[in-house]
Amino acid sequence: MTGHPHHQLKARRLGIDTHSEAAIFMHKDCPVCRSEGFSSLNRILVSTKDRSVIATLYQVEGGMLACSEAGLSDSAWARLDLKDGDMIRARHAPTVESLAHVRGRVYGHALDQDALNQIIPDIVAGRYSPVEISAFITACAAMPLSPAETAALTRAMVASGECLSWNRAVVADKHSVGGLPGNRTTPIIVAIVASLGLTMPKTSSRAITSPAGTADMMETLAPVELDSAAIRRVVEREGGCVVWGGAVNLSPADDVLIRVERALDIDSEGQMVASVLSKKIAAGATHVVLDMPVGPTAKVRSADAATALSSSLAATAAPFGLKVRILTGDGSQPIGRGMGPALEARDVLAVLKNDRHAPQDLRARALELAGALLELSGRAPEGGGVALAASALDDGRAWSKFQKICEAQGGMREPPRAPYRKDIEAICDGQVTQIDNRRIARLAKLAGAPFDKAAGAQMHVRLGDRVTRGMPLCTLHAETPGELAYALNYGDANTDMIRIAEP
Amino acid sequence: MTGHPHHQLKARRLGIDTHSEAAIFMHKDCPVCRSEGFSSLNRILVSTKDRSVIATLYQVEGGMLACSEAGLSDSAWARLDLKDGDMIRARHAPTVESLAHVRGRVYGHALDQDALNQIIPDIVAGRYSPVEISAFITACAAMPLSPAETAALTRAMVASGECLSWNRAVVADKHSVGGLPGNRTTPIIVAIVASLGLTMPKTSSRAITSPAGTADMMETLAPVELDSAAIRRVVEREGGCVVWGGAVNLSPADDVLIRVERALDIDSEGQMVASVLSKKIAAGATHVVLDMPVGPTAKVRSADAATALSSSLAATAAPFGLKVRILTGDGSQPIGRGMGPALEARDVLAVLKNDRHAPQDLRARALELAGALLELSGRAPEGGGVALAASALDDGRAWSKFQKICEAQGGMREPPRAPYRKDIEAICDGQVTQIDNRRIARLAKLAGAPFDKAAGAQMHVRLGDRVTRGMPLCTLHAETPGELAYALNYGDANTDMIRIAEP
Known part of the structure; x- marks a missing residue:
């Protein structure tokens, strides 16, 4: 079928960003389209000698592409590891077997571990189109995931990527559910708890829809694109880090699913639980505090919803040896003053340096979360966490630790100022x-x-x-x-x- | 917000076929992307002075587009009625309000007529991304549509496009559920029943995934791209026609939904019922026979499923004054001999001309369906339909009528032969x-x-x-x-x- 030499096409990088979805562009009259009977939006198996990827086809007329060429999106180009002028082959993609489980879920059958162990790696490998990912997400929201399905989904997501392990009894972590502008407590919490001897290897994300992610903000203070080995060196030396998670491949399915969930604005409790926990388990965490702003326009809208989510998180986390505590909070206004990487970094520095103009709401929220983490991990008695955290902040230990972490990550720097x-x-x-x-x-x-x-x-x-x-x-x-x-x-x-x- | 002259971009036709989905391509560094904070896969409202469309954004780096240009897919180009060099504006698409109803359905709330009257026109206008259409379809399959929802969906789909009306008490139609190669009974049935005085204005589709649609096959015998007025002239004169339905805009939502349903391979009874009936109701039919091959690899897999579908079809059709009869049949092998437009046309001609080498399975199936239509519409007594149909075929009336229909559609022609x-x-x-x-x-x-x-x-x-x-x-x-x-x-x-x- 693919043996005909005239059925190869010359690869051309078009520079088109389609996120994780691979796309291929071919001329409508090219011999491969005609003989294979391709039409636009077909799913196509694109292969080189060593690699292959399933891509969505867009047919082109006019001068954009020659009939002997195949244009590729950046994601397809990277997955196929192409160089300009390389030859590729294209044929109809084989059936993705795990989609039968997704259809089964649509028709009311539960997903077991085996089914999810097929679905999730297929999603990570780009074998699902966005339309198919949407069907998976919708089916799991329309008939909510059972506790067993949620646990199985979490396990499959953890297994779909790398896992870090730290060889320590207590590894602290923190996560914020639902973005509140300026809510940059993470670097402060890491500095406090690491200065008190806890291990907290924090991997953070860049902004998807917000003015800054924690990684964007932290990058104005120190390098954040560290590989696993470099992260390990920083954490061994300082007990904590604040790095971009993208360089280590933790629960990669989550990144794919979350984009479609946001596009649809569909959340289900089970998927939210699996999303949060899979990242934390893959990062090797044992004790996690969740920051959950509650409000009419926040992700979690009521105290009842927060309680339900809490108990689902705790139940799913337990078999993984993960302890979870949720702190709800007020989501009615931004926290701190700055919104944007450097402006948020200045708020963080002001709190760490005990500047008298530092935003007190940011300080208070960071102390609350750090305190909870200290209590959850047994470093402070119940009710004594906030005072312990405050002491480390007030006497400069946290600030000193933060500077050392920045140095270990590659050198501290001054956030830029806008002209x-x-x-x-x-x-x-x-x-x-x-x-x-x-x-x-x-x-x-x-x-x-x-x-x-x-x-x-x-x-x-x-x-x-x-x-x-x-x-x-x-x-x-x-x-x-x-x-x-x-x-x-x-x-x-x-x-x-x-x-x-x-x- | 859109008042800045430097936020206009010069439209460029890229010649990319994305089916009904509108797509826009912009340089990552173009002033609009930067100032609006666009990123790839965002939904963008693209406007000219008079028109607008919601398109999916793909950002581009490198030389494919200048920073002052916006590349558009064919569908976006057509919807905006652009000429090369026209200026367009782009901003974040406003929230599509009807998506709240889709999310409501995901969370278990039924869809009422009002909700569907918002959802369906939004889908037809291209305001839903494929991912959102997938969520709608999946939600309607995961919790099956109730009879009331099915009726409301049918009504909304009929209202989303044009409707034909014929001013006759009986207007016959026929539909085949699930493709069997070579199953070209339609032209034979039209010729038979029209020769017996029934009105049968048949609109057919082109192939999507098969070697030929009825319209593709018919086009080798006569012109099929007729507008509403021309169709009416043919039907007034000959009582029947076999034309391409794409030139008249009947239930346009169906075409959009069916593509995503096929991509997902998800069928729900309610959606199948609404799909079939909305096209027939919009075409002005009153009596419809459905050809339903049943088999392990067919769309309908068992006699029980066929019975359930029958009763749902009949119940939904009744309030629209539409009578429906379903004929199940064997789906284990192709019908007739030819597969491909001209080869299928030759089979049809052989049956109509009573050629002794004509494929007898095609003849038998066409007689069965024509007979059912004659009985359903009261032209033949129960049990007498097939004999009446056979008499019109055997004595040449059907062949004579078919030639007249071809002439009325623009002139009969000889199907081509492959060299x-x-x-x-x-x-x-x-x-x-x-x-x-x-x-x-x-x-x-x-x-x-x-x-x-x-x-x-x-x-x-x-x-x-x-x-x-x-x-x-x-x-x-x-x-x-x-x-x-x-x-x-x-x-x-x-x-x-x-x-x-x-x-």
Whole structure:
């Protein structure tokens, strides 16, 4: 079938970003399309001598591609390890056997460990199209995953990637469910608990939809793209790290699933539990504190939902030897002042240095979470965690530890400052009654965050503050005048994102 | 927000076929991507002065696009009615409100008429991504649609496009559930019942995955791309037609949903009922016969499933004044001899002309279905339909009517003959014990069908036939030597697709 030499095509890198989905572009009249009977959106097995990938086909007419060429998306190019001019073969992709289990789930049959051990590696290997991933996610949400299915999904996700092991009885970790702008407690918590002797090898993510991920923020202070060996050296030496998780392949299925879940805005408890726990188990954690903002526009909307999620997390975590504690919190406004990598880093530094202007809400939330971690791992008596954490912060141990961690990761550096700044001012007198997290985050992104490290927004007010007309509510930071103007324009059109009213 | 002149981009047609999904390609560093904070796979509202469409974004690096350009897929180009060099604007797509109903369905809430009246037009307008359509389909399959939901879905699908009306008490139609290669009874049935005075305005589809659709086959005999007015003229004059349905916009949601259902291989009874009935109701039919091959590899796998589907179809059809009868049949081998547009047309002509070499299985199946339609519509007494149909076929009335219909559609023509032919021969003596419909259809497609009208495969044997080594089992027809060789190659590698064994 693939023996005909004229059925090879010359690979061409098109530079198209399709995230993890592999895509192939071929001319509609190319001999392979005609003889194989391909049409657009077919799933195609693309092969070189050593490698293969399943890609979605987009047929092209006109001059974009020659009939002897196949254009490939970046993801397909990388998976096939191609060089320009390499030859590829294409044929109809064979049936992906594990999809039968997904269809079975749609028709009401439970997924067992065996089924999930087939489905999850197929998803990681790119054998599922986005449409098929969507069917899997929807089927698991429409008939909620049972506790047994949730545990099996977690296990399959852990097994789908690398696992770190630390050879210690206690390995601490922390996770935040549902993004609140500026909620950058992680580096503070790592510094505190590591200064108190706990091991906390923290892998963090970059922003997907927010103005900054923890990894983006941390990168303004120290290198974060460390491989497993380098991470291990840092943790051996300092007891903790704050690095980008992308360089180590922990629960890679989660990254694929979470993108589709976000696109659909569909969450199911079982999938959320498997997502959180698989990353932590793969990272080798034994004691995990979860930061869970609760509010009408947050991911978790009520105390009841938080309790249900807590018990599902604890039950699923137990067989893996993982202890979990959840701290709910107020999700009604941003935490700290900065939004954007460098601005958030400055908040973190201010708290660590005990600067008297440091944002107290960020300090308080970090102490609460660090305290819970100290109690959960037996380093502090119940009720004594926050005081112990505060002592390490107040006497400079945490700050000293943080500097050492940054040095171990490759050298501490100063976060950049944006050359262009402008205040957004109050348009009337009154009291701040509402802050729209979503639009504030958007403002910071329009100013250039997270791509421009120095860009973003800095808040000057919190809920309940009294303001007078003309007072600065927040300051925009940008690296170009164009982006500053663009964000200002959005601010002018959305003056109600920080609502001021007579109390 | 969209007022900045530098946030316009010059539209460029890339010639990329993405079916109904609109796609936009922008350079990663273009000012719009940066200032809007776009990333790949974001859903983008693309606008001209008068029109807009929601498109999926693919970001590009390198030389494929300039930073001032936006590349568009064919579907986006057509929906926006663009000319080269036109300027477009792009911003984040607003929330598609009806997705809240889809999420509600995922979480267990029934869909009412109002919800479906929002969802279906959004799908037709391209506001749903494939991932979102997949969630809708999966949610409706995971918790089967209730009879009320099925009726509401049917009504919403009918309302999403055009409707034909014929001002007659009886308008006959026919539909085949699940493709069996070569099953071209439609033109024969239309000719028979129209010759007996019934009105049967038949709209047919082109092949999606098969070697020929009814419209592809009919096109080798007469023009099929008629608009509503032309169809009406033909039907007024001759009582029947066989035209391509794509030129009239009947239940356009069905075309979008069916592609994703096929990709997922997920069928739900409710969706199948709404799909079939919405097309028939929109076409103005009052009496419909359904041809339903039943078999282990067919769409409907058992007599029980056929009965359940029958009663759901009848119940849903009743409020629309539509009468339905289902004829199950054997789905174990192709019907007729030809597979491919012209080869199937020759089978149809042979039956209509009462050629003594005409395939008797095709004749018998067409008579059965035509007979059922005559009985259902009251033209023949129960049990008398087949005999009446046979009389119209035998005495030449059907053939005469068919020629008149072809003339009315624009002129009858001779189906083309392929210049390159080659037999696939039996490799041993024995009896034909199994025929793989799927691989036989693939063979016909490799030879060039349905794009090359004359190409395909012609069967010479049926189940149970005795053959000796070297006897031709089927003949390949191709328009180029390359395609002939390619199909032969596949035939050689798959000699077991027609299995010969000692009885």
